Amino acid sequence: MRYLPLTDADRGEMLAKVGASSINDLFVDVPEHARLKGPIEGLPMHASEMAVERHMRALSKKNLAAGDAPFFLGAGAYRHHVPASVDHIIQRGEFLTAYTPYQPEIAQGTLQMLFEFQTQVARLYGCAVANASMYDGSTACWEAIAMAGRIARGKRKKVVLSGALHPHYAEVVRTMAKFTDDEIAEAQPSLQGSPDLEGLIGRIDEDTSCVVVQYPDILGRLSDLEKISQAAHAKGALVIAVNLEPVALGAVKSPGEMGADIVVGEGQALGVGLQFGGPYLGLFAVRDPKHVRMMPGRLCGETQDAEGKRGFVLTLSTREQHIRREKATSNICTNSGLCALAFNVHMSLLGEKGLRQLAAENHRLACLAADKLAAVPGVTVLNDSFFNEFTLMIGQDARKVVRKLADDGILAGVSLGRLFPANDALSEGLLVTLTETTSEEDIDTLCAALKEVLA
């Protein structure tokens, strides 16, 4: 077998060395009744590289790749152009096949990258400190809520979720909260051009540990987080801002700048790719450095070696499971190191200038598309504000329309019915996303198709 270097002669010599007459002597501690006598029945035997590639390619071809269709999906996963050098760098074996940097003398590549990544994320979010990544945005969101609970020392039990938080994120929160004794105060999104800030603020009280607000929100709208921060802080509650599209922050104010205390999000949009939902990249940052010791996950810090050279290490690990065990701030161990590298490289290629250009181009296309789509009979644009994603109201069940357009080879967006299956009031909403990968021709194709299907 091509992945196994031992020859039968090697195996014989090694068995002799360990004093075993056959390999089964080494499995003697497995009870007789449980030992498998041969390959498990009904499973295929080994296969050549060519055969496996052929099989996987056939499966791959059963999917409609985003690049092969006019494509308008977002809702927490965004398709951006990833420069070729990003994938080249993350495939270097020294990054790809390294482990978590527990031996810093021979892991400075990963550690320096993480330090750069943490700095990029902190600056993008307007925060003091970011960690070295979480699994994805949804798990980072729950970890932020758990952290807010620690900061409140368990004295405040209420978590206020904005109705315009991604429903899958809300579902993760709801799931986890079943097993803690947090009270989750939820709402449904209001179908208005602007988010219902008054309603959200009205739900914050003296028992609230945190208020969780998505920016831009699940309908694509932008809220002035400063108003929420002022109201929350007046009640002693923290603000957790959740950003699913980091490119937006090249165009709009950062959540930290507007007073959010913990900023979390999904970093997939930069460097990582769609990948049918994973692996993605959870981003996690705090505005106030005094909260650092309450943070979950790995942190990389600067220090010096014995010769006085600058170097980097994983630090503050007394928060973590391998030291603190049941008293750890989180059970997280492996995070999203390679995705953090992809983000770091993509962001380094963009830089301030490139990120702002990228954001401007996304917004330009979104404005153009919004105007063209608004001219389609039966379509109205819900949003007063948006970045690269907005909600259309199309007057009929958007799920069916999306399926119909998919049959015609157009990936038209995400229906609100797919996101909120239990809320019939939202069923006519269609969330449409534009990025630099969308052509103006694609926009015209969508307009024409919608015009036909809605007629």
Place this chain on the structure above:
Amino acid sequence: MNAPNKSGWKPSAPVSGDTESATFTGNRALMLEEPLIFEIGHTETTGVDLPDPQTDAPNRLGGLERKAEIGLPGLSEPECVRHYTRLSRQNYAIDLGLFPLGSCTMKHNPRLNEKVARMPGFADVHPLQPVDTVRGALEVINELAFWLIELTGMHGVAMSPKAGAHGELCGILCIRAALEARGDARKVVLVPESAHGTNPATAAFAGYEVEDIPATAEGRVDLEKLKARLGPDVAAVMITNPNTCGLFERDMKAISDAVHAAGGFVYCDGANFNAIVGKVRPGDLGVDAMHINLHKTFSTPHGGGGPGSGPVVLSEALSPYGPLPFTARDRDGVVHLVEEENAAEYDHTKAFGRMTAFHGQMGMFTRALAYILSHGADGLAQVAEDAVLNANYILRSLEDLLHAPFGESGPCMHEALFGDQGFAEGLSTLDLAKALIDEGYHPMTMYFPLVVHGAMLVEPTETESKAALDQFILALRSVAERAIAGDETLKTAPYYAPRQRLDETQAARKPILAWEGELAPGGAAARSEVGGQ
């Protein structure tokens, strides 16, 4: 066999504080210093070609347009590729050599898997596309799920957990959901002292009190003491099998039977499944839930700390509680995605919820499936056999020199455990590990499991040749002899790595967790100052 390298060249012993080889730049030929991007990049430099924004264009940003500078430096493409290539060379990796981190399973990562994961039909597919446009992706999930169920002898599998610890949490939450469904609130989870730190952290995160399970002198769970502790307050036991001492828990079935008789559930930490895949099925030993680290057993790359993937196989008793989304094949053979809205249709209404936004680590599923299909049922059993043989070869080649606390407890499985007994006073496992770095190896896992003083847990994996093992054994013997003899130069090893020992105390006392300087006015000026190139 006795030559330290194939050319027969014998190096002289390392000397501390060697200044003879100092260079003007601080570089040492191929060992290159590299500044931070903040020291070489600039806010006006970019490595992408995008149109300049129209400054007078109206926007619809709700009055929230960003005015302040973010402070993100950019690099041109050549600068970028060079920066990261230089950084990469400061990393040790499996591609460079043996990486014997016990419990972490650093095996070769086949490149076919990388190629497959990048096929557009997998890499460029959105998780919320209409189901009819992603049938192939769902088939991948289903096909991998089928293999995981068959290889473990379990009933079902939750595919969405994002890594091992996330899988542990999934399994424990299934147990809690099952107990709550029968109105049986239990408070305690039992965990051996030798367990991974994630086990107690997970149980605590899920709201349980954690208590230790005692071990016997031979390094296994003490069945009698465990039985004595079981009772109506114990929700679950979490057992790692093979355990972190590298031993198979012989009494696993008896443990499971006792836990079940007391109304509890058995969680198995599957981090070490690579030792037994194709040889024994955890389902036959009474396990109720076990996570599988695809990045360990099934060779998806560790990537410098993730992404991982931690599907959880479940017994029949726990399967109904598995989190959404999951995939199921209907009678017509068509694969369906089961989500909140159609859970009833597929008879999966007791799911405890959702653990992540989308369907799990698809990019890892494609890699793991390609790996599994390559090996097949026969090859996977060979994987376990070779992993175990390699570990025993290391154990028996070193136990005359290094203290093997459980060397008499029977064969080890996929990893060999040693302790620091016999080292000269003042020298530690850490010193030996750092000396191993100078010899060109990544050290073994140190100080874990906690039950052995100065523990050294060596896991060679099946992807090492006999020649590579022989060379490693010689190197390890050499540094062990120095530790036993009291060679003080070990205390300041490594000498030849990109960095000498780093001051971790300073890092924790005054944490510097982000670069705080002002960006330099131009990239080139900063570079000559800092990088000295």
